[in-house]
Amino acid sequence: MKGLRVKSYINNQEKLQKVAIPDAVVAIMVNVKSSDSAFWSISGMEGNIHLTWDGGSLGVGDEIEVELTEIEEPTPCLNKVAHETLIERMTKIEKQDTNEQEIQEWKLQRYYRLKKILEEEGLL
Numbered sequence: 001m002k003g004l005r006v007k008s009y010i011n012n013q014e015k016l017q018k019v020a021i022p023d024a025v026v027a028i029m030v031n032v033k034s035s036d037s038a039f040w041s042i043s044g045m046e047g048n049i050h051l052t053w054d055g056g057s058l059g060v061g062d063e064i065e066v067e068l069t070e071i072e073e074p075t076p077c078l079n080k081v082a083h084e085t086l087i088e089r090m091t092k093i094e095k096q097d098t099n100e101q102e103i104q105e106w107k108l109q110r111y112y113r114l115k116k117i118l119e120e121e122g123l124l
Contacts, residue, residue, distance in 0.1 A: 001020050001021075001022050001070070001071055001072075002020065002068065002069070002070060002071070003018060003019050003020025003021075003026060003068075003069065003070075003071035003074060004018075004019045004020070004026055004028060004042070004066055004067070004068065004069075004071075005017075005018055005019075005066070005067040005068075005069045005071070006018075006019060006028060006042055006053075006054070006064065006065070006066055006067075007064070007065040007067075008054070008062075008063070008064045008065075009062060009063040009064075010056065010058065010059075010062045010064075010121065011059070011062070011121060011122050013122075015054065017042065017053055017054060017075040018069075018071045018073070018074050018075050019042050019044070019053050019071070019074055019075060020071035020074045021044045021045075021046050021051065021074070024044060024045060024046045024047075025044055025045060026042070026043070026044035027042070027043060027044060028040065028041070028042050028064070028066055029041050029043075030058070030064070037057070038057065038058040038059075039055065039056065039057055039058065040055050040056065040058055040064060041054070041055030041056075042054050042055060043055075048082055049080050049081070049082055050080070050081050050082075051077040051079070051080055052077060052078055052079040052080075052081075053075060053077050053078060054078065055117065056117050056118075056120070056121045057121060057123070079113065
């Protein structure tokens with residue numbers, strides 16, 4: 001199957017990932033927020049499941065190489081989240097239609113996901 005071979009040099013660490021989903025879409029995104037802030041991510045959708053492989057902050061001198069290639073065995077993704085589940089959770093929180101404990105549990109799960117990314121990047 002066709003996919004992306006992504007080689008990254010972030011914070012002096014090199015990573016190689018092979019990203020592909022049969023009959024689905026994968027993407028790499030780079031967002032520059034201001035003159036001193038940038039973020040990147042590799043993700044895709046398989047049905048209603050959002051898959052994430054890698055991502056994080058970028059600094060001056062960081063490099064990402066992307067090659068379109070044939071992939072036989074993709075790198076396992078780091079995170080899988082049902083798209084409807086995220087929308088339902090956000091809707092509940094916005095409508096205040098849930099109890100305080102559920103809101104705290106959702107915030108704690110989100111905190112641990114973000115903390116993991118920051119630790120992997122050596123920022124924590």
